[in-house]
Every structure is written in structure tokens, then in C-alpha cells.
Amino acid sequence: MNANQNGNVHIEVRGLEMAYGDFVVMRDLNFKVLHGEVVVIMGGSGCGKSTLLRHLIGLRSPSKGDILYDNESFVQSSEEEKLRKLRSFGVLYQGGALWSSMTLAENIILPLEEYTNLTPSEISDVVSYKLSLVGLAGFEGFYPSEISGGMRKRAGLARAMALDPEILYFDEPSAGLDPISSSRLDDLILQLRDSLGSTVVVVTHELQSIFDIADKAVFLDVEKRTMTAYGNPNDMLRDPPNDNVRRFLTRDSGTD
Amino acid sequence: MDAQAQKAVFTVERAGEKLVLRLSGVWKLGCGLPDIKEIENLPVEGEGYKSITFDTSGIVGWDSGLMTFLIKVLRFCQTNDIQFDQASLSQDLSSLLSLSQAVPEKEGLGEADSRGNYFHRLGKVSIGKYEEMMASVSFVGECFQSVLGLLKGRRPFRWRDFYLVVQEVGFDALPIVALISFLVGLIISFLGAVVLQRFGADVYVSYLVAYGMLREMGALMTGIIMAGRTGAAFAAQIGSMKVTEEIDALRTLGISPIDFIVLPRMLALFLMMPLLSIYAAIIGMFSGMLISNIMMDIAFPIFLNGMKEAVALPDFFLGVFKGTVFGVIVAVSGCLKGMRCGDSADAVGLAATSAVVTGITFIIISNAMIDWVAAIYGM
Numbered sequence: 185m186n187a188n189q190n191g192n193v194h195i196e197v198r199g200l201e202m203a204y205g206d207f208v209v210m211r212d213l214n215f216k217v218l219h220g221e222v223v224v225i226m227g228g229s230g231c232g233k234s235t236l237l238r239h240l241i242g243l244r245s246p247s248k249g250d251i252l253y254d255n256e257s258f259v260q261s262s263e264e265e266k267l268r269k270l271r272s273f274g275v276l277y278q279g280g281a282l283w284s285s286m287t288l289a290e291n292i293i294l295p296l297e298e299y300t301n302l303t304p305s306e307i308s309d310v311v312s313y314k315l316s317l318v319g320l321a322g323f324e325g326f327y328p329s330e331i332s333g334g335m336r337k338r339a340g341l342a343r344a345m346a347l348d349p350e351i352l353y354f355d356e357p358s359a360g361l362d363p364i365s366s367s368r369l370d371d372l373i374l375q376l377r378d379s380l381g382s383t384v385v386v387v388t389h390e391l392q393s394i395f396d397i398a399d400k401a402v403f404l405d406v407e408k409r410t411m412t413a414y415g416n417p418n419d420m421l422r423d424p425p426n427d428n429v430r431r432f433l434t435r436d437s438g439t440d
Numbered sequence: 441m442d443a444q445a446q447k448a449v450f451t452v453e454r455a456g457e458k459l460v461l462r463l464s465g466v467w468k469l470g471c472g473l474p475d476i477k478e479i480e481n482l483p484v485e486g487e488g489y490k491s492i493t494f495d496t497s498g499i500v501g502w503d504s505g506l507m508t509f510l511i512k513v514l515r516f517c518q519t520n521d522i523q524f525d526q527a528s529l530s531q532d533l534s535s536l537l538s539l540s541q542a543v544p545e546k547e548g549l550g551e552a553d554s555r556g557n558y559f560h561r562l563g564k565v566s567i568g569k570y571e572e573m574m575a576s577v578s579f580v581g582e583c584f585q586s587v588l589g590l591l592k593g594r595r596p597f598r599w600r601d602f603y604l605v606v607q608e609v610g611f612d613a614l615p616i617v618a619l620i621s622f623l624v625g626l627i628i629s630f631l632g633a634v635v636l637q638r639f640g641a642d643v644y645v646s647y648l649v650a651y652g653m654l655r656e657m658g659a660l661m662t663g664i665i666m667a668g669r670t671g672a673a674f675a676a677q678i679g680s681m682k683v684t685e686e687i688d689a690l691r692t693l694g695i696s697p698i699d700f701i702v703l704p705r706m707l708a709l710f711l712m713m714p715l716l717s718i719y720a721a722i723i724g725m726f727s728g729m730l731i732s733n734i735m736m737d738i739a740f741p742i743f744l745n746g747m748k749e750a751v752a753l754p755d756f757f758l759g760v761f762k763g764t765v766f767g768v769i770v771a772v773s774g775c776l777k778g779m780r781c782g783d784s785a786d787a788v789g790l791a792a793t794s795a796v797v798t799g800i801t802f803i804i805i806s807n808a809m810i811d812w813v814a815a816i817y818g819m
């Protein structure tokens with residue numbers, strides 16, 4: 185939230201194991217995210233990045249291990265505490281997940297109405313501002329079905345930012361965006377971090393954005409079923425901790 | 441080239457430590473590939489060869505058919521510890537093969553359903569059913585909590601959604617309910633005409649129609665129509681919101697999907713179903729009156745008089761009560777199935793179907809129970 189918290193641990197994942205029934209997706213995940221850091225979760229398709237995100241925001245409970253926010257256990261906290269924590273999160277889902285029965289404006293208005301005391305005119309100002317941040321100014325009255333997939337993604341981003349959250353979770357924000365929008369998105373993420381001091385956790389495959397925005401990166405290895413690297417991606421590229429990370433960061437498919 | 445030369449064939453030759461597979465002809469799907477089982481009949485270890493090489497110079501055309509064959513050979517080599525000489529394949533084939541092997545197969549999947557014997561599966565199914573039941577119970581509990589919260593004024597209520605649903609389940613349902621209850625009234629009075637005329641008790645047809653429509657058919661038919669119309673729609677709407685993660689998006693905002701989605705729907709049906717059942721009963725009685733006039737020459741005043749003697753206020757209230765109960769059943773089963781929907785498009789279809797089946801089953805069961813209790817108390 186404010187600058188003096190910078191440097192304190194915001195999110196801590198301890199010995200996390202994630203499973204769907206008997207099928208263990210990932211085990212033994214350990215990492216810490218500091219206040220105001222931008223952390224990228226990367227790894228091959230289907231390795232469990234979205235699943236990790238769903239655990240971090242409390243939609244699934246871990247089969248083992250713990251997740252801590254500001255040194256307090258999130259997994260074991262009561263329903264009310266969880267709800268309180270949730271209000272400080274902004275989440276962008278992989279498919280956008282806009283409420284299809286509402287216009288873009290109403291999608292952003294809902295959290296504002298629910299948790300702030302703003303007047304209707306203030307709310308509509310905030311809505312236009314958030315939409316303009318993601319390049320969708322003027323689309324207030326459109327329904328999600330009337331815009332393209334990439335636009336839905338951006339509108340989802342605007343909704344995630346509606347309450348100026350302390351932590352932003354983005355699941356593949358730049359998938360389906362053109363290069364220009366996606367680099368503008370990277371700027372936006374850094375800007376949000378700098379101006380609001382938000383902590384940002386991004387799932388992405390986009391190598392360029394990984395190198396541009398990430399302070400740290402978590403690499404999930406689909407073969408080993410655990411994280412095999414954690415640190416600054418530029419350092420990782422210079423001195424790869426293992427071959428899979430090197431191949432991921434250099435787009436080496438290993439077939440030739 | 442004659443047709444024989446075009447056909448895909450392979451021959452096996454020994455060359456010292458090697459086994460040479462000589463492929464020739466057109467290796468395309470649908471052009472009669474050699475039986476892939478022949479691979480399994482290849483001579484195995486201990487027969488003096490350690491690797492398999494290919495001679496593909498005789499191949500004139502190929503597609504995925506050849507690849508599936510090669511992958512089969514590769515598997516055979518891996519299981520029997522024989523070296524697979526990939527370098528002897530042409531460049532194209534070799535790189536396609538490498539691509540197909542680049543990502544190892546995910547283990548521990550795809551056998552989940554076939555695993556275990558009869559008892560194992562029986563146990564799994566029972567546990568599944570038990571969990572389903574517990575989930576339903578806790579869902580009903582959550583709905584109840586949500587209603588209490590609303591009554592205490594603690595929870596915000598989505599009035600706009602509520603009005604929309606009221607229109608959907610109330611006003612928009614009027615034509616179909618009218619049509620069905622008109623026909624039901626007609627059927628009852630037709631039955632009455634056939635049966636009662638034999639005993640010369642024609643006038644009592646009004647009794648039959650009024651009693652039947654008010655106490656039974658009005659609410660029952662409306663309930664069944666609404667289960668098919670509205671219950672399925674609720675399940676499909678909520679189910680697809682689940683698939684697109686809209687429900688998750690609500691949850692992570694700290695908004696309870698029960699308050700937000702289920703409650704307006706439940707209240708709308710709770711209010712509209714009694715009205716619809718009254719409406720259905722009135723239309724049914726009207727059509728009964730019309731038919732008895734046409735078929736049995738019973739004048740309208742006589743019919744109305746007979747009706748007044750036959751039914752009393754309790755009959756009316758019983759019908760209204762049933763309508764309310766059925767409304768809650770339709771809403772709960774529709775919303776429950778939607779919320780329990782899986783994560784794919786076909787799960788939405790299943791949810792809708794099962795909402796209708798559950799709804800109708802519980803409507804019939806509760807109808808019988810209400811009648812039974814009413815009979816005990818002489819109502």
C-alpha cells in the first residue's frame with residue numbers, strides 16, 4: 185500500500201502441494217513475494233500456472249502446505265478474514281470472466297458499488313477512467329458478447345483494477361493481444377506498481393514481458409512437477425539453473 | 441505403375457546385427473495399410489539383432505498413416521530394448537517423429553474410470569452420491585441463510601435482477617401455462633362427461649373440474665411446466681457462468697454467488713408460482729365450463745352454482761400452498777444443478793437435464809405428501 189512496506193514479505197507460499205483428486209499437479213512449492221514486487225509465474229502449457237493462481241486467491245484449498253499473506257495464514261483463516269483479504273485482490277481470469285448479463289460499465293460498477301461509498305457520478309468517472317487505461321474508452325455500454333476476445337481480456341483487466349487492489353493477479357493478460365497493446369499493458373502493470381505500490385503476480389508465456397516487467401520469476405517444471413527456479417529472469421537467462429529453464433527462456437524446443 | 445506396386449507393403453530382412461524394414465508403396469490412411477499387428481509378430485530379442493533400420497526409398501506417398509506405423513515400431517523397440525535407427529528415416533519423417541516424442545506422455549491419466557474391480561467402482565459411485573447429497577443439503581442451508589440475511593436486511597439485494605427474473609418466470613410464462621391448463625381443464629371435463637353421464641350425475645362435472653383444478657392440476661401442471669422451462673434455464677445460465685469463471689469472479693470479489701444469483705431467482709419463483717397456479721386453475725375451470733356446456737348442455741349459471749357448493753376456501757389455499765412449494769423446488773433444483781455444474785460445455789447440458797428431472801421428481805413426491813397430510817387433517 186505505501187512505500188514503507190516495501191521490502192516486507194507480502195505473499196509467502198510454503199511447501200504447497202496442489203492436486204485435483206488423486207492427481208498431483210505440483211508439489212513442494214516455496215517462494216516469497218515482497219510488497220511492490222512484480223512476480224511472473226511461468227512454465228509450459230498445462231503445468232499448473234492457473235491452478236497455482238486459483239490456490240493463491242482461495243478458490244481451491246491446497247492438499248498440503250500453506251499460503252501466507254503478511255505473515256498470516258490464508259488457508260487456515262476464518263471465512264470472514266478470507267473475505268476481507270479477497271477485497272484487497274484484483275483478479276484477471278484467463279478467459280476474462282466478465283459477467284455476461286452486464287455491460288462493461290456495469291461489470292466495473294459492481295465492485296465499486298459493493299465496497300465504496302462513491303456517488304453515481306463519481307463511479308461513472310472511475311469507470312471511464314479505468315476503461316480508458318486499457319484502451320476501451322467509449323465501450324461502456326457494450327455487452328461482453330459484443331466485443332472481441334482480446335477486448336474482453338482488457339475489460340477484465342479494468343475490472344480487476346476497479347478497487348485499486350493491493351495485489352493484482354493476472355492470468356495471461358497479454359494472450360490474444362497484439363504486440364502494441366501487450367507492450368502498453370506491460371507499461372500499465374509497472375505504472376500500477378509504481379503509483380499504487382501494488383504487488384503484481386502475473387502468469388505469462390510472453391518472453392518479452394517476462395524480461396521487461398518481472399522482478400522475480402517462478403518456473404514450474406511440468407516434468408518434475410515442482411518449481412525448479414526462482415529469481416530474476418535476466419539472471420536466470422545469464423546463468424540458467426537448469427536446462428529446462430534455459431530452453432524455456434531461449435525458445436529452444438530441443439528437437440533439432 | 442500398376443496397382444500392386446502402389447499398395448503399402450513392408451518386408452523384413454536381416455543384415456547381421458540389424459533388422460531392415462523395407463517400406464514401399466503409398467502409405468496413406470484409407471489406402472489399405474498393412475496390419476499394424478504384424479509389428480508385434482516381429483522376431484524379438486535373443487534372435488541376434490540389436491537394432492531396426494529403415495529403407496524408405498520405395499515409398500511414393502505418405503501421410504499420418506505412415507507416422508502411426510512408425511510410432512508403433514518405436515514403441516515396440518522401446519519395450520523390447522532394441523535400438524531404433526531414426527537416422528535411417530528421411531529428414532521429414534525423422535523430425536515429425538521427434539516432435540511427437542518431444543513431450544512425454546502424461547502418466548496416471550485416462551485409466552481413472554476403468555481402474556478397480558466391481559466393488560471398487562461401486563464404492564466410488566456410492567461415495568460420489570453421498571457427497572452429492574451432502575452438497576445439496578449444504579446448498580439448501582446456504583440458501584436458507586441467505587434468505588434470513590435478506591430478511592434481517594443485512595445483505596444487499598439485486599432488485600434489478602429480481603425484476604428481470606420475475607418477468608422471465610412470471611409474465612413470459614403466461615401463454616404456455618394458459619394453453620396447458622386450458623387443455624387440462626378440457627380433459628377433466630371430458631372425462632367427467634364420459635363417466636358421470638353413465639350415472640346421470642352430469643351436474644357434478646363442475647365439482648370434478650373445480651376440485652381437480654384448484655387442489656391438484658393447477659399447481660401440479662404449472663410446477664411441471666416451470667421445471668421444464670425455468671428450472672432448466674436456471675441450471676443452464678448458472679452452469680455456463682460457472683464454465684466461464686463468472687462465478688469465481690464473484691467469489692474472489694467477496695460477493696456470495698448465492699446472494700447474488702440464486703436469491704433473486706428463488707424469490708421470484710416463490711412469488712410468481714402461487715400466482716401462476718391460481719391463474720392456471722382459473723383457466724382450467726373456465727375451459728371445463730365451456731366443454732361441459734358444449735358436451736352436456738350444462739348452462740354456465742348451473743355450472744358456477746355447482747362449483748360454489750363444491751369447493752371452499754381451503755381448497756384454494758391448498759392449491760396456492762402447493763404452488764409455493766413447487767416454486768421453491770424448481771428454483772432450488774435449477775440453481776443447485778447449475779452451481780454443481782462441471783467445467784465444460786457438455787456439463788451445462790447435463791446440469792439442465794438433471795435440474796428438470798430432479799425438479800419434476802420432487803414436485804410429484806411432495807404433491808403426494810401434501811395430499812396425504814391434507815387427507816389426515818380432513819382438509
Ligand SMILES: Nc1ncnc2c1ncn2[C@@H]1O[C@H](COP(=O)(O)OP(=O)(O)OP(=O)(O)O)[C@@H](O)[C@H]1O
Nearest residue numbers: 204207209228229230231232233234235236278783
Ligand atoms: N478441473 C480440473 N480437474 C482435473 N484436472 C485439472 C482441472 N483443471 C486443470 N487440471 C489439470 O491440471 C493441470 C494444470 O492445469 P492449469 O489449467 O493450471 O494449467 P496452466 O499451466 O494454466 O496451462 P495453460 O498455460 O495452458 O493455461 C493440467 O494438466 C490439467 O490437466
Ligand SMILES: [Mg+2]
Nearest residue numbers: 233234235278
Ligand atoms: Mg492457465
